[in-house]
Amino acid sequence: MVSLSTKGVKVSVETFYQSDISQPVNNEYMFAYRITIENQSSNTVKLLKRKWIIVDAYGKERVIEGEGVIGKQPIIESESSHQYVSGCHLKTDIGKMFGFYTMERIIDGEVFDVKIPAFQMVAPFKLN
Helix, strand or coil: CCEECCEEEEEEEEEEEEECCCEEECCCCEEEEEEEEEECCCEEEEEEEEEEEEEECCEEEEEEECCCCEECCCEECCEEEEEEEEEEEECCCEEEEEEEEEEEECCCCCCEEEEEEEEEECCCCHHC
């Protein structure tokens, strides 16, 4: 697991290779990731949007942007957290992702970015 804090909001990521739906023979590799967003600040925040940079083993980048996460714009109160699971498809057996969430502090409407730490996606057979 990797974690990073920005302005009192901690983002932690765990990754999982999905062998049951991957097809290495066809260069199709599926990964899941679990994100935990912990609001360690004293203010309630709302997650407005996300931006992901996905990099495969060849250095090819894809950028994914959108509102919220998995169709939601969660409001995260002080000292609470929000967790979700999503996935990523790669054409290589190794890759990485990183990015940021755009948050709004509810009390005064201040908008700020929270970094998502870079995390690796590696098919387990690459580690042998």
